Amino acid sequence: MATITEECLRNIEAIIVNKKRILQRREDLFSYSFDASFGTHLPELVLQPISTDEVVGVVKLANLYKIPLYPRGRGTSLSGGPLPVNGGIVLDFSLWKDKLIIDPDDSIAVVSPGVLTADINAKANEFGFMYPPDPSSAHVSTIGGNLAENSGGPRGLKYGVTKDYVIGLEVVTPEGEIIRTGGRTIKNVTGYDLTKLIVGSEGTLGIITEAILKLIPKPIATKTALVLFDDLVDSGHAISRILSSGILPSKMEIMDQACIIAVEEYKPLGLPTDVEAILLIELDGHPYSIEEEMKKVKSTCLAVGAREVIVAENDEEANELWKARKLVSPAIVKIKPTKISEDATVPRSKIPDMFKKLKEIKETHDINLVVFGHAGDGNLHPNIIADQRDTEEMKRVELAVEEIFKAAIELGGTLSGEHGIGIMKSPFMEMELGTKGLEMMKRIKMAWDPNNILNPGKVFPEPGQRLVLHNG
Amino acid sequence: MDKQTILLDKLAYNETVNCVQCGYCLPSCPTYATFGKETHSPRGRINLVKMAAEGRISLDDLAGPMDVCLGCRACEPACPTNVQYGKILESAIDVLTEQRRRKQSLKEKAMKKLIFDYMIPNKNVLHFIGSGLQLYQTLKIDDFSRKIGFTNILPEPMRQFEKITPKVNVKKRKHSAIQPDTSPRFRIGFFVGCIMDTFFKRINDLSMKLLAAAGCEVVLIAEQTCCGALHHHSGEKEKAISLAKHNIEAFEKYQFDYVVNSIGGCGAAMVEYHLLFDEADRWYPRAELFSDKCKDISFILDQLELPFKMEIQKTVTYQPSCHLKNVQKVEKEPVRLIEKIPGISYIPHKNMNMCCGSAGIYNIVHFEESMEILNLKMENISKIKPEIIITTNPGCHLQMLLGVEREGLRDEIRAVHLVELLAEACDIS
Numbered sequence A: 001m002a003t004i005t006e007e008c009l010r011n012i013e014a015i016i017v018n019k020k021r022i023l024q025r026r027e028d029l030f031s032y033s034f035d036a037s038f039g040t041h042l043p044e045l046v047l048q049p050i051s052t053d054e055v056v057g058v059v060k061l062a063n064l065y066k067i068p069l070y071p072r073g074r075g076t077s078l079s080g081g082p083l084p085v086n087g088g089i090v091l092d093f094s095l096w097k098d099k100l101i102i103d104p105d106d107s108i109a110v111v112s113p114g115v116l117t118a119d120i121n122a123k124a125n126e127f128g129f130m131y132p133p134d135p136s137s138a139h140v141s142t143i144g145g146n147l148a149e150n151s152g153g154p155r156g157l158k159y160g161v162t163k164d165y166v167i168g169l170e171v172v173t174p175e176g177e178i179i180r181t182g183g184r185t186i187k188n189v190t191g192y193d194l195t196k197l198i199v200g201s202e203g204t205l206g207i208i209t210e211a212i213l214k215l216i217p218k219p220i221a222t223k224t225a226l227v228l229f230d231d232l233v234d235s236g237h238a239i240s241r242i243l244s245s246g247i248l249p250s251k252m253e254i255m256d257q258a259c260i261i262a263v264e265e266y267k268p269l270g271l272p273t274d275v276e277a278i279l280l281i282e283l284d285g286h287p288y289s290i291e292e293e294m295k296k297v298k299s300t301c302l303a304v305g306a307r308e309v310i311v312a313e314n315d316e317e318a319n320e321l322w323k324a325r326k327l328v329s330p331a332i333v334k335i336k337p338t339k340i341s342e343d344a345t346v347p348r349s350k351i352p353d354m355f356k357k358l359k360e361i362k363e364t365h366d367i368n369l370v371v372f373g374h375a376g377d378g379n380l381h382p383n384i385i386a387d388q389r390d391t392e393e394m395k396r397v398e399l400a401v402e403e404i405f406k407a408a409i410e411l412g413g414t415l416s417g418e419h420g421i422g423i424m425k426s427p428f429m430e431m432e433l434g435t436k437g438l439e440m441m442k443r444i445k446m447a448w449d450p451n452n453i454l455n456p457g458k459v460f461p462e463p464g465q466r467l468v469l470h471n472g
Numbered sequence B: 001m002d003k004q005t006i007l008l009d010k011l012a013y014n015e016t017v018n019c020v021q022c023g024y025c026l027p028s029c030p031t032y033a034t035f036g037k038e039t040h041s042p043r044g045r046i047n048l049v050k051m052a053a054e055g056r057i058s059l060d061d062l063a064g065p066m067d068v069c070l071g072c073r074a075c076e077p078a079c080p081t082n083v084q085y086g087k088i089l090e091s092a093i094d095v096l097t098e099q100r101r102r103k104q105s106l107k108e109k110a111m112k113k114l115i116f117d118y119m120i121p122n123k124n125v126l127h128f129i130g131s132g133l134q135l136y137q138t139l140k141i142d143d144f145s146r147k148i149g150f151t152n153i154l155p156e157p158m159r160q161f162e163k164i165t166p167k168v169n170v171k172k173r174k175h176s177a178i179q180p181d182t183s184p185r186f187r188i189g190f191f192v193g194c195i196m197d198t199f200f201k202r203i204n205d206l207s208m209k210l211l212a213a214a215g216c217e218v219v220l221i222a223e224q225t226c227c228g229a230l231h232h233h234s235g236e237k238e239k240a241i242s243l244a245k246h247n248i249e250a251f252e253k254y255q256f257d258y259v260v261n262s263i264g265g266c267g268a269a270m271v272e273y274h275l276l277f278d279e280a281d282r283w284y285p286r287a288e289l290f291s292d293k294c295k296d297i298s299f300i301l302d303q304l305e306l307p308f309k310m311e312i313q314k315t316v317t318y319q320p321s322c323h324l325k326n327v328q329k330v331e332k333e334p335v336r337l338i339e340k341i342p343g344i345s346y347i348p349h350k351n352m353n354m355c356c357g358s359a360g361i362y363n364i365v366h367f368e369e370s371m372e373i374l375n376l377k378m379e380n381i382s383k384i385k386p387e388i389i390i391t392t393n394p395g396c397h398l399q400m401l402l403g404v405e406r407e408g409l410r411d412e413i414r415a416v417h418l419v420e421l422l423a424e425a426c427d428i429s
């Protein structure tokens, strides 16, 4: 492990002049040793930069002294993205939120890396626009983190994910140079698309210091329905039928029976616990057209065997219907405290098969597994509920998670739809990408970051690395 | 048991394990917003308590971040997985206090004993200090604090507080009952609170009159004592328990529908009295019964008709008491009451749910931190240019007065307790 010498620290103090943004006390280091996944990894130092110049200075120093750098937004990553696994310096960008400019004429937003994603959307709304990517963590996660993880949310079905809304970036390269990618225009084919390369690179190829985001007009109205299914397979059919009938809902979320039971036991909403699945569907657009579309959605669901379709008459009723989905998280942790949230994704048509697989995995490994998530785009969230203090159980969970990844890939899907690879999923990269595929990615990393300074230990597996799900 | 096992047992370790570190509580935390460090966030503190329980950091490492926590508990309603932060904080404070007690000098011990065992629960002493405070407004305050041995914490805060300390009414009240004109809707035992009844006695009087005007029978019993909140939050749990027992016993003797108070902080301590006891303890069910009856005045008035007589043509904003909102879960009632006042124009300020930094005696012990938090609050309040800031707790009330004073807005903005404004609109004085 590299150590930060006195001399190095003095150089840092010349770059980050305000000492309040240089954290070295033990309680501070421990406070940046975790994210929303697993593990405690102590950094040697935490810095809170608020300008590109500070970043450039620190990155150059890090190259000189060979100190690993770990960019961090608000530490809500579910895959270990910001964990300082090799010690070194954590760069906390949460204070850097001075720029949030909406330019209605170009329909873009220009933002600093530490701005909260929900704040961008709220500000865009004031101008009649929206910033569509809506990870459920949008009110606590930073745009920098979202860009690095290429985050998505329920609206991804209709509007796409973070990468579909980034048109330009300012990036500090792993060697400390400033580059600009893309620009303020939607169309841009000048050279390689480095913007897209940086988005989703999980802080391993560059530090994002500013982003230009595309905005779209905000839909006038929304309409929500809650659909009950006696048979899970029918819900899968309903999804495909709706999507092939010319309707593109803004959200399509599914909850399985285990979720419904957990919610009812936690806060009874009067949901029937004998159905196998609940589908929540939201349409957005002009009030007249969504009225018509909703009729079609209703008849389609009933035609494939839905037990009941409840359509909200107003926003208040819609909020009531969404409550069921919102209560899933608090409800399931009542069963056991540790939640392992996976996001393996399969092609839409394979959703029923994936559900079958998950049921088998649950039974073979005797684990608590519930499934909810973004059904419309195949991004299911199988969540395993366990107790991390029970090492025997956690071993079973680790095996189950491995099988979930395998199942998703076998069905033509992917390891991660939105949470990223980090350290959690790196052991499985080769399984999905093949040796050559992974090697091409490594070559990119080596070309960009010859000293392996930025976020080392992530995305690419260390030899012999396995999935570990416990804190230690 | 070795030292570490004892610590694991005493700290609320199991509660810390329930935290999934999602960070959903971060935006609600005033110290995180102010200091911008994970170390001063709920998630950070929970992790530090966990690390201390596992022996990975020392209690000295833990002390700073826990001391700076306001205990406002805004992080609890924000948590999607219901982590019991209150319990975690309390366990940490207990452990830290015990450690400090061992290290404390005899003089410090005596001082603490004087404050918590004698001064706060004792109205006469508080009255004395209260009337004294007026006197000290004309004297050199440094002199005073040096004399009572507070020099390390008091001078600067005292100088600022001195400006805003309300006139103290030292006249004693006859303990009695007020009957409404019609047959009473509720029979109410009124809880006055010790600090409240010293500095804001008038608000207690107005509260009782308002309750009566709304059709309640209001009884003031002499046997009541301090709620024990300050003791509890300072790790003096034994004393807190004995005060709780005293109050439970005192009010049990009467057949009240509710025990009502106008003090967000005291009310919060009382609705959680049962948590002071083990579930198997015979005091637990008694405490629970008492806690169920304890209500904030806004909860009661919200259900009744108030005889409004005057229009108040003012722009107002509301600074919710954290303990009223996050612990007593009384959030909508005060706002509904404000909106009922004829003529009023109510505007919520940005981040209104964020603590003002008063938090018990936080603003005295952590003066600088508290002022940074207050600055953030005043920035949001000043933006909407209210003529009146409404509060529901004496601590917040004083802090708002201080905020207004520090911003130089004394002539433009008034800070009042909700009860004062309601009374004004009902022409009660």
Ligand SMILES: Cc1cc2nc3c(=O)[nH]c(=O)nc-3n(C[C@H](O)[C@H](O)[C@H](O)COP(=O)(O)OP(=O)(O)OC[C@H]3O[C@@H](n4cnc5c(N)ncnc54)[C@H](O)[C@@H]3O)c2cc1C
Binding pocket: A035, A036, A070, A071, A072, A073, A074, A075, A076, A077, A078, A080, A081, A082, A093, A113, A134, A135, A136, A137, A140, A141, A142, A143, A144, A145, A146, A147, A148, A149, A150, A151, A152, A153, A154, A202, A203, A204, A206, A207, A208, A209, A418, A419, A420, A455, B021, B022, B023
């Ligand atoms: C309860 C919960 C719900 C969630 N829901 C969703 C969801 O619906 N959809 C979804 O996609 N994700 C979700 N997530 C995951 C997580 O919120 C996202 O991955 C988010 O983008 C992380 O943002 P952050 O600011 O917390 O970044 P961090 O977690 O701090 O960091 C994430 C990654 O970004 C890198 N990084 C951060 N800032 C920069 C920068 N300026 N330049 C370069 N790299 C940087 C870090 O090194 C790290 O690799 C959820 C998480 C939780 C806890």
Ligand code: SF4
Binding pocket: B028, B029, B030, B031, B032, B040, B041, B042, B045, B068, B069, B070, B071, B072, B073, B074, B075, B076, B085
């Ligand atoms: S009690 Fe208040 S100050 Fe303390 S962690 Fe919770 S929100 Fe922050």
Ligand code: SF4
Binding pocket: B018, B019, B020, B021, B022, B023, B024, B025, B026, B042, B043, B046, B078, B079, B080, B081, B082, B083
């Ligand atoms: S919101 Fe709850 S679970 Fe999430 S970090 Fe805060 S305390 Fe932990």
